[in-house]
Amino acid sequence: MSEFLAQGGYAFFIWSAYGMAALLLVIEVLQLRTQYRAIVARVIRAARLRQQL
Structure with a gap:
C-alpha cells in the first residue's frame, strides 16, 4: 500500500494533480x-x- 501511495517517488506531483x-x-x-x-x-x-401586464 505504501508503494502505491508513494507512486514511484512522484507522489507529490500525482496526488497534487488529483487534488487540483x-x-x-x-x-x-x-x-x-x-x-x-x-x-x-x-x-x-x-x-x-x-402577469402584471
Missing part, C-alpha cells in the same frame, strides 16, 4: 448551481412581470 482536479470539479459544480439559481430567479421575475 477534485478542487476544480467542486468549483465547477458550485458555479453551475449559482448560475442555475440566478436563471431560475430571473425566469420567475419575468413571469411575475408578465
Whole structure:
C-alpha cells in the first residue's frame, strides 16, 4: 500500500494533480448551481412581470 501511495517517488506531483482536479470539479459544480439559481430567479421575475401586464 505504501508503494502505491508513494507512486514511484512522484507522489507529490500525482496526488497534487488529483487534488487540483477534485478542487476544480467542486468549483465547477458550485458555479453551475449559482448560475442555475440566478436563471431560475430571473425566469420567475419575468413571469411575475408578465402577469402584471
